[in-house]
Amino acid sequence: MALSGSTAPLDRVFACLPYLLPLLDGLTFSGPFFQQFPVLQPIVLPLIPLLNIYRGVPFMGLIVFFALFLLVVRNESISHFIRFNAMQAILIDIVLVLCSIIVDYLLRPLLGDGTLLLDTLFNVIFLGTIAAIVYSVIQSALGRYAEIPTLSEAVYMQVR
Numbered sequence: 001m002a003l004s005g006s007t008a009p010l011d012r013v014f015a016c017l018p019y020l021l022p023l024l025d026g027l028t029f030s031g032p033f034f035q036q037f038p039v040l041q042p043i044v045l046p047l048i049p050l051l052n053i054y055r056g057v058p059f060m061g062l063i064v065f066f067a068l069f070l071l072v073v074r075n076e077s078i079s080h081f082i083r084f085n086a087m088q089a090i091l092i093d094i095v096l097v098l099c100s101i102i103v104d105y106l107l108r109p110l111l112g113d114g115t116l117l118l119d120t121l122f123n124v125i126f127l128g129t130i131a132a133i134v135y136s137v138i139q140s141a142l143g144r145y146a147e148i149p150t151l152s153e154a155v156y157m158q159v160r
Helices: 009-029 031-036 038-056 060-073 080-111 116-141 151-158
Strands: none
Touching: 009 038, 009 060, 009 080, 009 116, 031 038, 031 116, 038 060, 060 080, 080 116, 080 151
């Protein structure tokens, strides 16, 4: 674990950027939350141009995923701090994609759209994603490794 101040400021900025990937994918689950709290919708307004590009280009999520994995995580000339955070963002995104597949192919056909159970699940996934991303970005900005149980252990196994 790196102490605050031992990581270069530019590395801290680059370590925060990969968390845009799970943030943009996590917005898929934000519908019920913003229906319940419409006053909070302006918070995501700065992300709309980025979200339009991300969703407008076919397979953009897959392209960004492979670019991060192959060009950042597997590139040992990049600092371990940046590679760790990039891999952690990728793993958060993989969890979101798996949740999306389970919801689309299992829960929606069984429960239907707009049910209380499905809306609650969407809120839990969205708020959990936001909590993990905010925690990770704050820790990265402070120059510390963001330790998320189980997830960080998987990251350490992938990043040499």
